[in-house]
Amino acid sequence: MTLLKRGFSRRKVLQTGMAGIIGTGVAPMMFTKGVWAQEFCNNPTGDSVTIGLNLPLTGAYAEEGADELKAYELAIKHLNGEGDGGLLNVLTPSALKGNGILGKKVGYVSSDSQTKSDVARAGATRMIERDGAIMITGGTSSGEAIAVQSLCQEKGIMFMAGLTHSNDTTGKDKRRYGFRHFFNAYQSGIALGPVLAEQYGGERRAYHLTADYTWGWTQEESIKATTEGLGWDTVATVRTPLGSSDYSQYLTPILNSGADVLILNHYGLDMVNSLPQAVQFGLRDRQANGKQFEIIVPMFSELMAKGAGEAVRGVFGTSNWHWNLQDPGSIAFTKSFGAEYGAPPSQAAHTCYVQTLLYADAVERAGTFYPPEVIKALEGFEFDGMGNGRTLYRADDHQCMKSVLVVQGNDNPSSEFDVLNIVQEVDRETTTYDPAIFGGELGPAEPAPQC
Numbered sequence: 532m533t534l535l536k537r538g539f540s541r542r543k544v545l546q547t548g549m550a551g552i553i554g555t556g557v558a559p560m561m562f563t564k565g566v567w568a569q570e571f572c573n574n575p576t577g578d579s580v581t582i583g584l585n586l587p588l589t590g591a592y593a594e595e596g597a598d599e600l601k602a603y604e605l606a607i608k609h610l611n612g613e614g615d616g617g618l619l620n621v622l623t624p625s626a627l628k629g630n631g632i633l634g635k636k637v638g639y640v641s642s643d644s645q646t647k648s649d650v651a652r653a654g655a656t657r658m659i660e661r662d663g664a665i666m667i668t669g670g671t672s673s674g675e676a677i678a679v680q681s682l683c684q685e686k687g688i689m690f691m692a693g694l695t696h697s698n699d700t701t702g703k704d705k706r707r708y709g710f711r712h713f714f715n716a717y718q719s720g721i722a723l724g725p726v727l728a729e730q731y732g733g734e735r736r737a738y739h740l741t742a743d744y745t746w747g748w749t750q751e752e753s754i755k756a757t758t759e760g761l762g763w764d765t766v767a768t769v770r771t772p773l774g775s776s777d778y779s780q781y782l783t784p785i786l787n788s789g790a791d792v793l794i795l796n797h798y799g800l801d802m803v804n805s806l807p808q809a810v811q812f813g814l815r816d817r818q819a820n821g822k823q824f825e826i827i828v829p830m831f832s833e834l835m836a837k838g839a840g841e842a843v844r845g846v847f848g849t850s851n852w853h854w855n856l857q858d859p860g861s862i863a864f865t866k867s868f869g870a871e872y873g874a875p876p877s878q879a880a881h882t883c884y885v886q887t888l889l890y891a892d893a894v895e896r897a898g899t900f901y902p903p904e905v906i907k908a909l910e911g912f913e914f915d916g917m918g919n920g921r922t923l924y925r926a927d928d929h930q931c932m933k934s935v936l937v938v939q940g941n942d943n944p945s946s947e948f949d950v951l952n953i954v955q956e957v958d959r960e961t962t963t964y965d966p967a968i969f970g971g972e973l974g975p976a977e978p979a980p981q982c
Contacts, residue, residue, distance in 0.1 A: 571901055572687045572982035573663045580635040580900070582607070582887070583642070583664030585655050585679055586693075590646025591774040592671040592799035594834050595879040599669060599693055600641065601872050602880035606887035607637045609867070617867040618888055621859045621916035626895035633894060640664060644675050646773070646799075651675035652682050659686050659982050665900055666691060666890055671799065671879055672773075673697030673746035680709035687980035689902050691886040694851075694879040696798075696830055698749040701930040702969025707976045708902060710909055710929045712889065713882045716750040717964060719829050719849040720757035722935040722957040726847060731792070731825055733762035738790035740781050740805065742797050743770035750796040754829045758794070766790040771797070771805075778805045782812045791819035793826045802828055803838035810842040831938050834877045836950035843940035843950060850936045852881045852918050853953055860918035875948050885917045889924070903976040921959060928966040929973070935962045 575581075584603050587596035609617045612629040619627050631637050640662040642654030651670060658664040659682075667683055668691040670676045676695035683690035684706040692700060692711040696719070701711050737758050741747040747770070755765055766788050771781055782805075785793060793814055797805050809815070809826055817824040828835075831848035854865045854875035864884065868876040876884075893908035894900055910926035919933035937955040944950055 570981075571979040573659065573665045575635055575663075575665055575900060578635055579638055580632055581662055581664050582637060582639045583655060583658030583662065583667040583669075584639050585642050585644050585651050585658070585667055585669040585675065587646040587651075587671050587675070588643040590644075591801055592646045594838070595671040595694060595799055595832065595877065596644075596646075596669075598834065598877045598880040599671065599883040602868070602876060602884040603639065603668070603887060605868060605871055606884045607639060610637050610888070610891050614871070615867055618860055618864055618884070618917060621863050622888060622892065622914060623916045624914065625892055627888065627892050628895070632891045633898070633900070637891070644670060644672075646672050646675070648672070648674040648678040652678040655679045655682055659683075659688055664688065668886055668890070669693040669883065670695060672744070673700055673749075674744045676700050676709075676711075677704045677745060680704070680706045684708045684974055685980065686982040687902055688982065689890060689905060691890050693883045693886065695746070696750065697746040698753065698969055699745050701928045701966075702749075703971040704745075705928050705971045705973055707906060707929075707973040710886070710889075710924065710931075712886050712931045714849075714851050714933070714935050714962070715930065716746070716753040716830070717968075718935050718962045719750070720753040721962050721964070722849050722937050722955070723754070723827075723829060723847065724757040724761060726937050726954060727758065727827070728761050730847065731822075735761075735763040735792050735822070735825075736766050736790045736820060737763050737792040737794050738766045738785050738788055739768040739794045739796060740778070741768060741770050742773050742801055744773055746798065747773075747796045750829055751794075754794055754796070754827075758792075763792070771801070773801065775801060776804050778808045779812075781805075782809055782814070785814065786812070786817075789820070791822045791824050793824070795826065795828045796830075797828070798830060798832070799835060800838070802835050806839045806846070807842040815842075831951060832878050833875070833948070833951055834879070836940055837947065839940075844942045846940040847954070848938055850938045850951070851878045853878070853936055853938065853951060854881075854948075855953065856918060856956075858918060858920070860916045864918060881918060888917075889914075902979045906976050920956075923959070925966065928969075928971070930966065932963050933959050 644651035671694040673695040690709040828848040897904040897908040922933040
C-alpha cells in the first residue's frame with residue numbers, strides 16, 4: 532500500500548519528509564544497493580559506526596577476553612586506515628578500503644560479560660539500545676555466545692561470535708543473525724582421533740572431567756564418541772562447576788577408578804587450575820593397566836598452555852590457530868599484533884580480529900549495513916589469507932569450514948611464548964561434516980526487526 536493510498540496527499544508527503552512519516556507509525560524506506568528495504572535497528576546515519584564488544588574481562592575466561600579486546604582494537608585501527616593494515620593486505624577476495632566501513636569511521640563500546648551468560652545478554656542489550664551498536668561481537672564462553680546470538684536475532688543485529696567451541700552455537704542453537712569463525716568440539720574429535728590412536732593405541736580406559744555448561748557437554752560428547760570409536764572404554768564422566776579453583780575432590784576418585792587416561796574438558800582458568808593439580812596428584816607419573824597414564828586436553832589455547840606451565844608438556848589437544856603458522860595471513864597478523872602489544876596473539880585474539888574484518892568486508896560487498904543483505908554476503912562466502920587456509924562461511928549453519936590444528940605441549944620451550952607445538956594441520960575437507968547432524972533452524976533474515 533502506498534503512502535498516497537493511506538491518506539497522505541502528495542504535497543503532504545513532500546512537506547512532512549521522513550521524520551513526519553515516522554511519527555505516523557509508517558516504517559520509512561531506504562534505498563540499499565538496488566533494493567528497497569525497511570529502516571532497521573541502529574542504521575548508522577552519521578559519519579561513524581559503532582561496534583559492541585562483549586568481553587569476559589573478569590571470571591574464568593578473563594585472560595582470553597583481555598587478548599580479544601587487544602585484537603578488536605587492532606582490527607578497528609586497521610579498518611580505519613591506521614597502522615600497517617594487518618590482514619587487510621592479504622584477505623582475498625576483499626572489498627575493504629582502509630577508510631572505515633562504507634566510509635564511516637569505526638568506533639566501539641564494550642561490556643564486561645564476567646564469563647556469565649545472563650550478564651553477557653544484559654550487556655549486549657545495553658550496547659544495542661543505549662549505544663546504537665550495529666554489530667555485537669566477542670565472548671569466550673559458548674554459553675555467552677548462544678545467549679547473545681539469540682538476543683541479536685530478536686533485535687535484528689548482526690552477531691559475529693568470538694571464541695565459542697560448543698557444537699550448539701552453530702548446531703541446535705544456530706541463528707540467522709549469528710556467524711562463527713571458530714571451530715567446534717565435533718571438529719576437535721575428528722582432528723584428534725587419529726593422533727590419539729597412533730600415540731596411545733586402541734585399548735584405553737578414559738575418565739572425563741567436564742565443565743558443566745554447553746561447551747563442556749558437547750566437548751565431552753564429541754571426544755567420547757571419538758575415543759570409543761578407537762576402542763576406548765569410558766570409565767566415568769564427571770561435571771565440574773565453571774570457575775572452580777580446587778579440583779582435589781574430583782581428582783581423588785580417579786586414582787582407584789581403573790582409568791589410564793584423564794580427559795580434561797576444561798578451558799581457560801579452569802584448565803590452568805585443573806591440569807597442574809592433576810600432575811601434582813601424580814597422575815602423569817602413574818602406571819595403570821600396564822600402561823603409562825596420560826592426560827588429554829581436547830581444546831587448547833596458547834594462554835592456557837602458558838598458564839599451566841610445565842604441566843602442559845607432552846599433552847595433546849586441538850587449536851583453531853597458532854601464531855607460529857607460516858602462511859602469509861598468520862605472519863601478517865602475528866607481526867602486527869606483536870608490534871602493537873609486545874607478545875604474539877592467542878587463538879582468541881585471532882578469531883576476533885578475523886570476525887571484525889569479515890563483517891566489515893561483507894558490509895562493503897553488500898553496499899549497505901542492512902542486516903539481511905550483510906547476511907547474504909556472508910552466507911556461502913569463500914575466502915583465503917586469514918591464517919586458516921581456504922575457508923568457507925557455510926550457508927547452512929553459518930559455521931566456518933577450514934583447517935584445524937592438533938597441538939602438543941612443548942617439552943623444550945625456547946621462550947615463554949613457545950608453549951605449543953603444531954603436530955598436524957588437519958585440512959578443511961577432513962574436518963567438514965553434515966550440518967544436519969546437529970539439527971536446529973537458522974530462522975528468518977527478513978524483515979529486520981526494530982530494536
